Amino acid sequence: MNHTSIDDHHLISQVLPRHVAIIMDGNGRWAKRKGLPRIAGHKKGVEVARKIIIKSCELGIPYLSLFAFSKENWQRPREEVETLLALLVEYLNKELPLMMEKEIRFKVIGDKEDFPEVLRKKIDEVEKLTSNNNKMTLVLALSYSGRAEILRAIKKILEKLKEKALKPEEITEESLRNFFYFPELPDPDLLIRTSGELRISNFFLYQIAYTEFYFSEMLWPDFTEEEYLKALKSYQQRERRFGRVYEF
Template identity: 50%
Template sequence: MIDPHNLPKHVAIIMDGNGRWAAQKNLPRIAGHRRGIQSVREIVTFSRKLGIEALTLFAFSNENWNRPAPEISQLMMLLERYLKQELKTMMENEIRFRTIGQIERLPSSVLRMIRSVEEKTEKNKRMTLILALSYGGRAEMVDAVRRMMEEFQEEKISIKDLDETLFSRYLYTQEIPDPDLMIRTSGEVRISNFLLWQLAYTELYFTKTFWPDFRRKDFLLALLDYQGRERRFGLVTEQVSHPGIPRKEGSPGTSVKRLLEDLQGGEEREF
């Protein structure tokens, strides 16, 4: 039932529910995080197989620094171990690894591992895996404004230059297209300070499944739900689906993006 020509180019996931999964089974919270890594492995490799171009996983938020120190230490150890073990898989599947967030706050050993994996996978082009680490959407925008003000003071940019496109260049995701689909597991229905700017026109999908139980079937259900939606980006249905507007096979939104480009470029079309 999945249309391979109508897949999102970029999927973002809030991996939620590890702790509650463990609590339901009378296990320590770290057991939920360990099991969650299995879901990461499966969804990453499956996304690559499907041809999804970018996958962003919300792994550790700025707010998570307020958790008990032993849990944070265990999470950092699991992260370092995951990167070390999965480097071979990334290379074999031509997956580029990137991070977004205030990663300078991470332990030095984790930061070294991140830089090493980023460098080794830099030339991989088939898919990009982005981990949001020590990340917060509000902090990202504040950091963006700070960098813009610095360049304004250095007379590298002018206030007249400021628009949405320019602002996007100062975000952590400056070279990454906005997500087409955002998935959150565990039954929570909020975005929790995740990609606040980038999710403006993203389709949102919420599932009650805890992240440690989230597997291919659950991912396919999310994609199927996504493919049943019409993405208009502020236009009306007739503009999106009018037979006079040529459509290309590819990700959802391709025809809309081309239409907007034509309109901005002054090309005349009959509706």
């Protein structure tokens, strides 16, 4: 069933971002306000993510990146972290049929080695099974840190230089991307952050040099398709100059 509305058709007729990145913030606060355990907020957040993934696919947005678990999140209470990891395994099991149906390719960026073996294996399995899907690429940032990604790239470049497999003059802004977690991922055109926080929290530090930002007051579990469309419309109303000046 196609849920495309008149507003969707208007959006599709305009220039849509090629890559939307979202910092899904506010799950814990949402749960606290409702007197629920924090995990209830994370479970509700997964439901919202599913709706936004489907909407993005329907609109024809090629890349959607969701910041799901940062390097810093390991500092949270052990019980919450363990529950989150179990929720991730459950999510991948449950959502694989949707990814296959909607032809969504799944990729994870971040330090996979930080995770328990059962989760690493599930990530590898879903990435492999969806590798030929080509309607949209869903990127999940797990144990991700923008600073760690840059540091990792520097170390790999130094190794190549030491092995004489790379010349200093071959290191450019574009070639640097070859050492990132997912080299072919284009820079985000639009970055959305929920919950009213006005920061980027170590997400895509190198890639967002010319990204448009949209901050929503909504906590992630309250984030709606309507708010998502509002963010996309806001993006379409902006003039992206990339540092240049256009004279008419």
